[in-house]
Amino acid sequence: MTDRIERAEETALWRRWRAAAATAGEAAPAPDPLLLAAYAEHRLDEAAAEDVEAWLTGHPEAISDVLSAADSKMDRSQSVEPSEAALARAMALVPGSDPKVVPFRHRARPVAVWRVALARVAVAASLLVVSLVGFALGTDAYTSLSGEQTTAMGQDLFDPPSGVFSGFGEESSS
Amino acid sequence: MADGLDLASLIAGNKAVWDAFVRRYAGLILSAVRGLVREGTEAEDVLQEMCVRLCKDDFRLLRTYDPARAGLSTWLTIVARSTARDMQRRRRPPQSALEDVPERLLAVVDQHSEPLKFPKDLLSPRQQLVLTMLYERDMDVAEVARMLGIDPQTVRSTHHKAMLKLRAHFGPERP
Numbered sequence: 001m002t003d004r005i006e007r008a009e010e011t012a013l014w015r016r017w018r019a020a021a022a023t024a025g026e027a028a029p030a031p032d033p034l035l036l037a038a039y040a041e042h043r044l045d046e047a048a049a050e051d052v053e054a055w056l057t058g059h060p061e062a063i064s065d066v067l068s069a070a071d072s073k074m075d076r077s078q079s080v081e082p083s084e085a086a087l088a089r090a091m092a093l094v095p096g097s098d099p100k101v102v103p104f105r106h107r108a109r110p111v112a113v114w115r116v117a118l119a120r121v122a123v124a125a126s127l128l129v130v131s132l133v134g135f136a137l138g139t140d141a142y143t144s145l146s147g148e149q150t151t152a153m154g155q156d157l158f159d160p161p162s163g164v165f166s167g168f169g170e171e172s173s174s
Numbered sequence: 175m176a177d178g179l180d181l182a183s184l185i186a187g188n189k190a191v192w193d194a195f196v197r198r199y200a201g202l203i204l205s206a207v208r209g210l211v212r213e214g215t216e217a218e219d220v221l222q223e224m225c226v227r228l229c230k231d232d233f234r235l236l237r238t239y240d241p242a243r244a245g246l247s248t249w250l251t252i253v254a255r256s257t258a259r260d261m262q263r264r265r266r267p268p269q270s271a272l273e274d275v276p277e278r279l280l281a282v283v284d285q286h287s288e289p290l291k292f293p294k295d296l297l298s299p300r301q302q303l304v305l306t307m308l309y310e311r312d313m314d315v316a317e318v319a320r321m322l323g324i325d326p327q328t329v330r331s332t333h334h335k336a337m338l339k340l341r342a343h344f345g346p347e348r349p
Contacts, residue, residue, distance in 0.1 A: 010309070010337055011309050013337065013340045013341065013344060014305050014309045014340070015277055015309075016340075016344055017296075017297070017340055017344070018276070018277035018310075019277045032238070033238075033249055033252040033253045033256060034238060034239060034240060034243055034244055034249060036252045037243070037244035037245070037248040037249040037251075037252050038243045038244045040244070040248050040252070041244050041245060041248055042322075042323035043243065043244065050298070050299040050300065051299075053299040053300055053302070053303040054299040054302070054303075056303055056306070057299065057302040057303050057306045058276075060273075060274075060306050060307075060310050060311055061259075061274055063306070063307060063311055063313075063321065064209075064255075064311075065251075065252055065255040065256070066252075066321060067317070067320075067321050068206055068251050068255060069206075069248045069249075069251040069252050069255075070248070070320065070321065072202060072206060072247045072248055072250075072251040079201035079202055079204075079205050080201050080204035080205045080208065080213070080217070081201055082200040082201060082204055082218065082221065083218065085218075086200065086218040086221055086222070087196055087197060087200055089218075089222055090196045090200065090221060090222055090225040091192065091193045091196050093192075093225055093226060093229045094187055094189050094192040094193075094229060095189065096189050
């Protein structure tokens with residue numbers, strides 16, 4: 001009974017202090033995981049340990065983290081077995097050393113506009129030349145077959161022989 | 175090397191070493207977060223999130239580990255629990271558990287009396303932590319002694335001296 005009263009009194013004293021005191025630990029920057037781990041293993045000197053303890057007082061939820069860390073070395077029998085799927089998922093985060101590399105398709109180099117225009121003009125010019133030569137050769141053949149005198153190649157273009165289209169008129173009227 | 179693991183090769187991204195690391199420590203990570211998250215899918219999500227944190231930015235977090243300062247298992251436990259808490263905070267709407275709210279914010283301020291003045295260093299950080307563990311976390315003396323790496327008798331002595339200081343300053347409380 002006395003112990004309970006004493007415990008209640010002490011709890012009340014502690015709560016009164018906590019309500020009134022602005023603990024420095026609440027505002028202190030969080031220690032990094034390595035510092036907390038060193039504290040859990042009791043490797044820190046007094047000054048460094050005090051800083052961590054002040055922070056832990058302001059963040060009591062982290063006390064269980066330190067306790068778990070201190071226990072982690074001691075009790076491996078409590079280790080949980082992960083599933084193969086979970087292991088595979090984690091292992092896949094680091095790729096193998098010879099990943100399959102798919103090369104990009106070769107992109108056609110863009111051709112200058114003037115080159116395209118020049119090519120088209122060349123095609124048109126060659127068509128024109130072929131047409132003229134073809135026409136001249138055809139006219140010569142016609143002239144030689146019909147027995148008439150050959151005329152200059154150029155004249156045939158502008159002044160075709162009088163008998164060239166005469167056959168059309170006779171055919172349509174017959 | 176750390177716990178027989180080639181750290182340099184691990185940080186260099188050696189696939190075989192990474193796979194061995196995952197196989198060796200996955201169980202430890204899952205047991206470290208037991209009690210913080212549900213076992214099964216949720217715990218395995220923490221495992222994956224933690225592995226992503228370790229690999230991210232060319233193993234930046236893993237590079238901060240120094241085997242001369244702490245054991246790898248201890249460090250991984252701290253990181254795992256921190257990762258689990260971060261994931262919980264992201265999932266939950268912003269709320270504070272009552273026990274996480276500092277007492278001073280819950281206290282009712284008596285506007286008719288002057289606030290008590292007391293020296294800020296009334297209690298040492300060690301004394302404050304011992305009282306926090308005993309009265310806020312409901313830990314027993316043996317657990318506190320294990321946490322601090324001291325004798326249980328030293329815990330009782332620290333507690334007693336802290337109480338003497340508080341009584342001297344506030345006067346004895348009548349519950």
